[in-house]
Amino acid sequence: MKPLSLIDNAFLLLEQRQQPLHVAALCVLQPPPDAPPDFAYRLAERMRQSTGAVPPFNHRLVRRAGINFWEEADDFDIAQHFVHLALPKPGRMRELLAMISRVHAAHLDRAYPLWRCYLIEGLADGRIALYFKIHHALVDGVAGIRLLMKTMGPDAEASLAIPPPWEAYTRRGGKRSLPLPSPALRGVETLRGLARQGVASAAPVWHRLSQSRRDKRAGDPACVDAAQAPRSIFNQNISGSRRFAAQSYSRARVKAIAAHFGATSNDVVLAMCGSALRRYLIDNNALPSDPLVAAVPVSTRSDDGTSGNEVAFALTHLGTHIADPAERLCAVKGCMDYNKAALRSLNPAQLYAYEGLLFAPSLFGLLTGQRRGRTVVNVVISHVPGPSEDLYWQGCRLDGIYPVSVVIHQIALNITLISRNGEIDFGLIGCRRTLPHMQRLLDYLEESIVELEKAIGVTAAEAVTEEA
Template sequence: MKRLSGWDAVLLYSETPTVHMHTLKLAVIDISELKGRAFGIDEFRQVIHGRLYKLDPFRYELVDIPFKFHHPMWRENCPVDLEYHVRSYRVESPGGRRELDDAVGKIASTQLDRSRPLWEMYLIEGLAGGRIAVLGKIHHALADGVASANLLARGMDLQSGPQSDRDSYATDPAPGGGELVRTAFADHMRQIGRIPGVMRYTAQGMGRVRKSTRKLSPELTRPFTPPPNFMNHMVDGTRKFATATLSLADVKETAKHLGVTINDMVLAISAGALRELSLSHDGQADHPLLASVPVSFDFSRERISGNRFTGVMMVLPIHLEDPLARVQAVHDGAVDAKEANHLMGPELVSRWSAYLPPAPAEALFRWLANKDGQNKVLNLPISNVPGPREPGRVGGALVTEIYSVGPLTTGSGLNITVWSYVDQLNVSVLSDGATLSDPHELTDAMIDAFVEIRRAAGLSEELTVIESAMAQDRTS
């Protein structure tokens, strides 16, 4: 047994019937190399079964504490019913990118069952070109982006040669109510003992901010006033999904030419696309948006569970018409935001979240989810996660693409998540049903925004075609 951290617990408490807190990981797989060898749901379940011993979070079961006396615990090494967790799904014809994206949106529209380990896996068949896809639906309380990337690497054969998979693992008994209360009381005592350290960490951060000579942008000094926008409203329970693929080499070339980072490029591309959609949906784009960008403070390759990140507020200058001015403004704003995060201490929110009482926290998030209004903290979350640099395999079949997206947050109907994989920069967009009738409107706008930046920078407007069937769906 181990207790959820305060940050893990917050991601659990913030879930409501319309704000689902699972993340999605989508892998497109080429099974042509299998040369006729079957790879259906039975074979896929066998692959997962053989890897369960090293996919620890898949064996975690949520255990609530009586009377919500403390944050819940994970029962480790619980039994796993693969007939339930590993499912088959068939997309509609002709099985291209849009049909797959539609299927992912439908699967994302239902919550995970908290009485079982908080994940589901789907083998998606019916794709064009003899492909299949695997979709992982994993609760955010289990893992953040870095942990998910490490978990994904463990689930794939990232190295050639035989795999030492095991057939079974030992299960642990379920705890009794008395034991849960006793351990919760003992943990509360330890938390009380840590309060002076948390207060000292907070005071040190405030002191660094006061002494800093850096003048932060006005948007970052007033982070609780994001402008009203078409994406900010009471979120409904429907989920729609869209993807696009860019060449990582093209993005790196552009970033190097402009003297910025890949993260800056992702934010600048997002800003250009959101400017286009704001002009279309709101009739104006007069004010910069505020995006929460997860920044990890634990990049250990061995970590496959838990959340060790903070949300850094970044300015998206959608009010600037010149694409190169947007890139420079994003870069300058990111420097300010990272400096502010460093000064305050990246673990500030995470440390204080340990003291958030469960019952009031859940009630607060339910009230916010049912309140008809915009998000008062941010406009949307945007993530950029570095994925595997080497191609992976599942059951011997080559993984050609990986897409990932995080959950929607209360009052915000969009999430943009970018994952790099080998030579690709893969864009995923999640929307609720009220924000966009077709989220491909945003992914198309992101490609247009990237071309616009390259044109303004004097680079070729012809984008590199990634040699994969999903990318070809986009260009055809």
């Protein structure tokens, strides 16, 4: 048996009836051209023959003397983990997203390994879907999505020889993509790291905090702290119901806008989200006068290395107080540039300490759902790099991979997206009761791209043609 880490235990302790803490991905798949009418049934039968599971998919939670452990289950039951479903007619994406909204709201049974896989047929256009959810205590969101991609091949034939996810080995990374800023959960790790480096290592942390305070007092609009996010309709305690919305947008269009402004694609995505959230809040007569603040994972790598992960949470405002789309993008870019420069001035242990001190005053209320003054952040927005070429799963071409993340008390909306080949796949998950008609954000995201294209004088068709 293996005891759970501090962070893994935290995910179990923080889970509540209204707040399940599993992450998931929805893969939309195109069967091969010669697929028979019962293709999905045959695929499901083949999946049911995979009755073995490797770590972590055979890890079951047990408790001994008040301590949680993972033990390998010797009675693995594929029927508990693999489900074959069919959509109701007419089988549109609307019906698929409604189904995902319902199944994502359901908790995983702790008597079994904490994951479940759904194969879904019945889409009117002949495609099928794979929805895979796994508890955040078992595998983090980014690792789970990467695992799914590792069970895919470069062509249809190669993909048939790859086992299903629960028979494919995975390795947990050292850094985790959390649904909320997590340095306080890593306090022991942070203190040990600083202790090894000596007292002098704390000086850059203090300098960074002092500089941020000076910049904030000087009115630098690019500096965002953990006490400036306004209260909004996104910052309420949530119910157990969920609304999932998903759509793909052209990477070529985003890259054309980014090139014009000297920005990154992530800057453009954040500005798009700011525009969509501004429109949504205006429609609900709930736009705060201060800009919304997002927690955004950013790379802090200062070299060209490819090993390891160097990721931290940054706070950025989304320019929701700005009406002009070009001005909004420039403001978001300035904020992200400030964050990257600040975070890259610290080594990993210093960075964790800096984030812990930055978020500590408000983190308790964020984790427990207790409203204490202003909130830490209004929304979490994560941008995950995905495959750059076509992938296939069990003979089917991957047409989209949409993340389905976590919402928690006081943060009722999570936007996660994956850059994939020529597309950016957005997955939006929110509390159904707290955020009425949340699916309208998809239309507002499209409108935000059009606004920015008009600002630079190009059309969507021109951007795609230039990229090609």
